[in-house]
Amino acid sequence: MPKKKTYHHGDLKNALIEAGVDILSQDGVSGLSLRKVALKAGVSHTAPYAHFVDKQALIAAISTEGYRRLYEALAAAVQRYENDPARQLVEGAWAYLQFALHDTDHFKIALSGAVEKEKDYPAFVEMARQNFALLVKIVETCQAAKILKRGPADLTAVSVWSLIHGFVSLILEDQISHTVLDRVSLRQMLIFTLNQITRIELTPEMFPESGWA
């Protein structure tokens, strides 16, 4: 993987982020070290300091990339089910869950507090803002279609996000009782959970898995 020719790498910053993402999916959050990242990028162990003030800054960059991918997944789900608010809600939540399940450590590092003070990293904040804005849009559409309760869309979006994020987090932490999970599928449980906040009854049959994600 490391192919060094010139003294200057050329695009080390992005190479480090890429290497970080790789190591993250391979060794998990606890296996992500600056030195391993540097090694994978083919530079010495302190080279990253030319581009990131400390490890937190690199983690923030990796988190930002994670948030970007999550946005892509969400936006794809929204776009695929244009003019079908209920489906947008369900598939958006489903995409959120799928991302967390398949890119677990990337999800965790971005949304489970690996970065202590994300506020210090504007790019991260901006991606977070975009994601939230997308959610608010979905919520507004759902409210217009009388699928969600009326009320300030941004407040409602926080509630909806809380519900989905909580469910996904508890799944990842393996906190949900197996007497429950043995009885219903993840998708059924997700739809059941979404049902708690919708004004119409959502059934799994209304949302057959399209199997493309």
Place this chain on the structure above:
Amino acid sequence: MPKKKTYHHGDLKNALIEAGVDILSQDGVSGLSLRKVALKAGVSHTAPYAHFVDKQALIAAISTEGYRRLYEALAAAVQRYENDPARQLVEGAWAYLQFALHDTDHFKIALSGAVEKEKDYPAFVEMARQNFALLVKIVETCQAAKILKRGPADLTAVSVWSLIHGFVSLILEDQISHTVLDRVSLRQMLIFTLNQITRIELTPEMFPESGWA
């Protein structure tokens, strides 16, 4: 703090857990090291290995203690508002939030996946089971009072927990937009969120802060 007399400590295991809890609240999750814990307990840096197979095992024990305290807080809220299901729901959620805000790192280590495989620690699993059982009870009471939708109580409990846990997690991660948080108080936002799943309208005025917690 470390007062050593005898070669054998006597109750080192619990002393280590206590020291761990202290360090956790002082230096946070990232500042929690085996060696610091050992030092605080007044023993050498490898003494903990006589009681915990590795750091994860100590973290599991600390997490279990965290879960125990959370249970105490929840049980107190439930008991205080006997025969008032709506209030039990609100104050239970409020206690969950307060615990997370005041014992942030203890909450995080127990419920935000610091332990990789909690399943391997029976005491932890048991505390988790007890907490969930308490929640199921609250949910059943609320369902009987037509405050929550009907449906399997344990599934509904997962949904309710998801909502509260997600909200608390997002608060802790500082992920919730400040354009929202500047407008409403945390308690208002929590009640607004709970309102998404209740069949009756909860207003902050119905639940004045009792200021005892």
Place this chain on the structure above:
DNA sequence: GCATAATCTTGACAGTGTCAAGATTTTATC
């Protein structure tokens, strides 16, 4: 073209989790 900045390397340091070997104390067995 040359000074200056950016980039990268080498070397060091303190702190980490964990293992091995041995010292000390308690417990169990006869």
Place this chain on the structure above:
DNA sequence: GATAAAATCTTGACACTGTCAAGATTATGC
């Protein structure tokens, strides 16, 4: 009650970590 075994704790070591300092190399601006 002596003694073997087990539990507990210490000392020392190892590899790995994030980070700093000093210097080497390359690119950039005037």
